[in-house]
Amino acid sequence: MGLEPSPELLAVSVAYFVQGVKMSLGTLTESYYMKDDLLFDPPAADTFKAIAHIPWMIKPLYGFVTDTLPIMGRRRRPYLIICGLSGFLAFGLLSILPPLAGTALLFMTLGELAIAFSDVVIDGVVVECSRGEDQATAGSLQSICWGSQAIGKLSSAYTSGWLVARVGARPALGLMAFFPLLMCFTSGLISEQRQDYAALTKAEDPPSVNDPSSESSGGSTLDRLREQLWTLWHAILQPEILLPAAFIFLWQAGPTSKGSFFFFYTNELGFSPEFVGSIQLLDGVAQLAGVYLFNTFLRKVELRRLFFNLTLIGVAAGFTQLLLVTGVNRQLGINDKVFVLFDSVLLTGLGRIALMPALVLAAKVCPEGVEATLYAALMSISNASGGVSELLGAALSKLLGITAHEFANMTWLVLICTLSSLLPLPFLRLVPDISEHTAIPTTEH
Template structure:
């Protein structure tokens, strides 16, 4: 009888544990929805999940095959082209100023959602439906897709920044929400990308990129926003004053050591982390020098990376969000550099010498890189939200993301230049190992810059206490998008 009772208790305990694991994400989302507005959570799912996650991952794989198989470009040229995609993200402060201070027919947010959706849908449809498109024209279409994602991203980022300031204890949770949404969307996108490339071809698959911009356009028509009132002259004068005040406030804030030091680290950590992705991609699919992975398996590799990114977000959310910024960034960067050594082992084919097949080793390599990369980046995103003063949080967060995007742009162009200098082509991968070695050495060199990151905890206020008093809080009706905390006592 006693043994049966113990077995029953054990079974009940396991059942409760399993149920708690299943219900914990639901309770977490319910908590966020109660502390913040549910519409905000839906907006994050749309922009980060479907936009940056699903569309971004599909765009990455399909565009690689498009440049390789349709346009037949060299990997160094493609690497430079990929850098051009980041130009709209570099211009995020411009999009932020436009949406903050230039209303269209009395609306600050709705028109820009619609504009970004139309640009993305038209660009994706053009490159998908137009045969024999010149490389320069295709690049402009891809630039339009990227601009669509960047403009839509600015609005939701502004809301994230404000919520992170007003409900400071939820700042890490908001970044976890963004990470889970983008990671889940990326997982689906990567799993589907190889299938669509194989079945439809790279050019036709690009038509799928019109899905998210279409939904963004719908969001622009249905999202709640009050229409501003006032004469045209009064509005124009207010716009000029607010733009000038915003620019002066941005320059004032960026001069604080608490702000420019971590901003400089984020820029350098991205710029020095030169990427050799296109060289890897061409080598992955080469039947002579490389492992000759199929289109479907390339998608699976990236999907595994998306799962690893989700694991990285989960590790950060459960274990690491209470650690100080500097300590966490140092060790994350260290392990990120170590994970890069696996790339070198794979390129040199030493994995075959020790008896590990290519398809197993690439899973290990991709997982290690994505987990450490995500853990490395999550605290920097939390830090970025904590650096934004109230009143200009949307535009200033866009400025910080502009700095990051400029670093990422230089990373890709630097990688493209490295591939060209080492004469890595569509068929010659002799010096690819050297490119990877140089990249890994730069990753370890970034450790010397960690002193720029503050030692403070992730819940502590970084800006001087008098900073918000110096900046205007734009009290205009259109900011009430139901994307700010319900419990907030600060009028927006």
């Protein structure tokens, strides 16, 4: 993608690869674990997943920890090792302990915490590589990240379904436990010199009376934290990143029918775990295609135009699910499996393309010293919208009477979820008009 290979890029790729494995092997096995071992219905499973995903909504906290509390003078390597070990412990215990809702929620949340925290750590490395680069280079870096994630998802997707069908969800979760350990081994590839951050803070200029960011608080760590909070606040207020992030939140926070569709596929249409794994496999292909299309054709397209077109295309694609839940596809001679594979690829590819522009902007505006924190804050907006979407989808499924074996109102669920994605369009004017020649300002501190 036009970038010079380096150990740091390899470490970034491995971390995103592990995220991709979690998205396929981890997510699929957890879904079957909730369905078959915990005996949940769609609303309960969606609510459970939303709670377990809370660690992805508080990512700025991890950024503050890594930026202000280095371990042995380093902000990247030690935390990546801790995350790898924590993920191994969480998925390992989830696979061997009895399937109780309380312990399952605890270890599923710990597993998400390990992956989310490592995401913040590695994103700090990405932002450091992006600083000072042009839009095209920053776009290539983001393409490497999300392309690696897609490869991780692609390489483990079908295997996860095959494994669940052969041995069950819990042994498959045991296999998932070993992938976070890869991050421990690759942490040494990150070039990071040990520094005395406490000494650096004490050596700073005396606080200015007129600068709230430099008020003395009597402790070097607290002083650094206050300074980063002040810098982070000003960076977030930049309209070039705040307004697109707000629009994406509104766009992605609408109710989702994904949780109910998993039960519809398995209990109503009778799809096997292998075939559900095949869906995950093609979703990985669609992610790679989305990254390629963005990196090749769309990374220089003005944001407002890109978001508008993708929203309309996404709505049109969403309506195709009505054909499946009503059985019209079979009347047209289209097999359920063929229809689902095509529809899933289309929706996944569009979703990946839509996410890329905001990631490029987020990486480019991050100021030095709080890069992990700011990038994590911006990504948490997207993650929070996903949690809201799952909770709204669970509430809507409950309201419509959809259960593990009752799908009479799936048509209404699809219709409401699809039309809700049009609601943010009046707010599209909030997205700034940024072209490839528009300079994105940086924050001085």
